[in-house]
Amino acid sequence: MIDTGAAIVGTGLMGRVHAEALARIGVPVVGVVGSSSDRAAASGLGAYYCSFEEMLDDPRVRSVHICSPNHLHHAQAMAAMRAGRHVVCEKPLALNPAHAHELIAAATDFGVVNAVCFVSxxxxxxxxxxxxxxxxxxxxxxxxxxxxxxxxxxxxxxxxxxxxxxxxxxxxxxxxxxxxxxxxxxxxxxxxxxxxxxxxxxxxxxxxxxxxxxxxxxxxxxxxxxxxxxxxxxxxxxxxxxxxxxxxxxxxxxxxxxxxxxxxxxxxxxxxxxxxxxxxxxxxxxxGYPDAFKAFFRAVYDAIDADEPPDQPDYPTFADGFxxxxxxxxxxxxxxxxxxxxxxx
Structure with a gap:
């Protein structure tokens, strides 16, 4: 996999917040996924994919930021990890404990960096x-x-x-x-x-x-x-x-x-x-708020640069989401x- 950058899933407020914070720490956003290609194109966040699957097929994508509506988090995070991507997920991690626990187990099995956005x-x-x-x-x-x-x-x-x-x-x-x-x-x-x-x-x-x-x-x-x-x-x-x-x-x-x-x-x-x-x-x-995201992503991308989760993460993980x-x-x-x-x- 080419070591390039991040993809963002979701073009609403949180998608924009993630894009800005990533730019501020020098992580390129290679593309975004919206609820439709028209919405993604109109987001102003740059290059876009026509589908979630097209995004996962892009070898430039090293990490996936999930900023979509809550009911999509579990399936999208699972698919991203199966594709070998590191995952940063907005809360809630999942809508029930079984799905949240499944995501923790998958993150361990796939050895990917995983984080949940409790930025305070x-x-x-x-x-x-x-x-x-x-x-x-x-x-x-x-x-x-x-x-x-x-x-x-x-x-x-x-x-x-x-x-x-x-x-x-x-x-x-x-x-x-x-x-x-x-x-x-x-x-x-x-x-x-x-x-x-x-x-x-x-x-x-x-x-x-x-x-x-x-x-x-x-x-x-x-x-x-x-x-x-x-x-x-x-x-x-x-x-x-x-x-x-x-x-x-x-x-x-x-x-x-x-x-x-x-x-x-x-x-x-x-x-x-x-x-x-x-x-x-x-x-x-x-x-303020944007700076908290910048500090959070800096900690997460230190782990991503090492290409494995640290033994004791200094950022909130799927375990905290669970x-x-x-x-x-x-x-x-x-x-x-x-x-x-x-x-x-």
Missing amino acids: RFYPLCRQAAQNVSSGSLGSLRLVTGSYFQDWLSKDTDTNWRLDSQLGGPLRTVGDIGSHWLDLAGFITGQRVESVMADLTTALPERSDTEDMAGILLRFDGGARGVLTLSQVSPGRKNHLAVELSGSDASLRWDSESPEQLWIGHRDEPNQLRLRDTGDYPAGHIQ EQVLLAEAIAESARLETWVSVQR
Whole structure:
């Protein structure tokens, strides 16, 4: 296989985000695949293929970025790996645990680099927060709270393919934005969620098959407790992810709309507001969402350049995608039964 570049499957927002980030780290996009050749041609992303199969037949394609609707992820990732391509997949990895587990097994069998796009981990201050926790500066972790609010579906006239559970999956708000929060919370705390108590609500009756809002209680395996609130119907909140940790010695808080600031709270001394002082640009030169993708892809392509997955990846893999599928299953079951449900691993 010629060592050339990436192909992108999907020409919507995430396809464009991936194309921009790849260009910024010097990885060529040799072609894109859309839901139709007309759509791919109109995307403005460059050369295009008339079908997914035509893309896999191109020997220049070294890696495949899957940015298509959720229900296609499993089959497309499996086909790409069978063809010997490394795979970067948008979340969710799959719509059920069986398919997600199958993808992990295939990635191991084929020896390909595999990644899932939980990019919040790559904000410099999120990595700093994880270091604070692991160093013990917060003391014993007691409470993890937070939210992820958006408003893009707050009107009854708002529509998108994600509203169709056959395309987006049975959990919309939890799967679409809740998975990002849960992955970030796990990354920062170093703890896994062991059980959940969930309440899912649809604000607009015509969306009866997927939830608009969620309230979730969490129990972590390290002893911490958590509370998470999610909404895609909160006017004025464009993309507000916030996470706060309370430890025995200190607290910290980070949110995606102020990504250059990490609040650190103390009992007996003044609170602190730490500004980013690491990253690609000097402090005061804001690094945001596109930069997180750039950092994520840089880590993934270091592995691709080595032509094999590392023993301990420093980026989210299919295993992390599987974790979120398992959490979603437990959350859905808890909401249905109205009781605590353990995460089955």
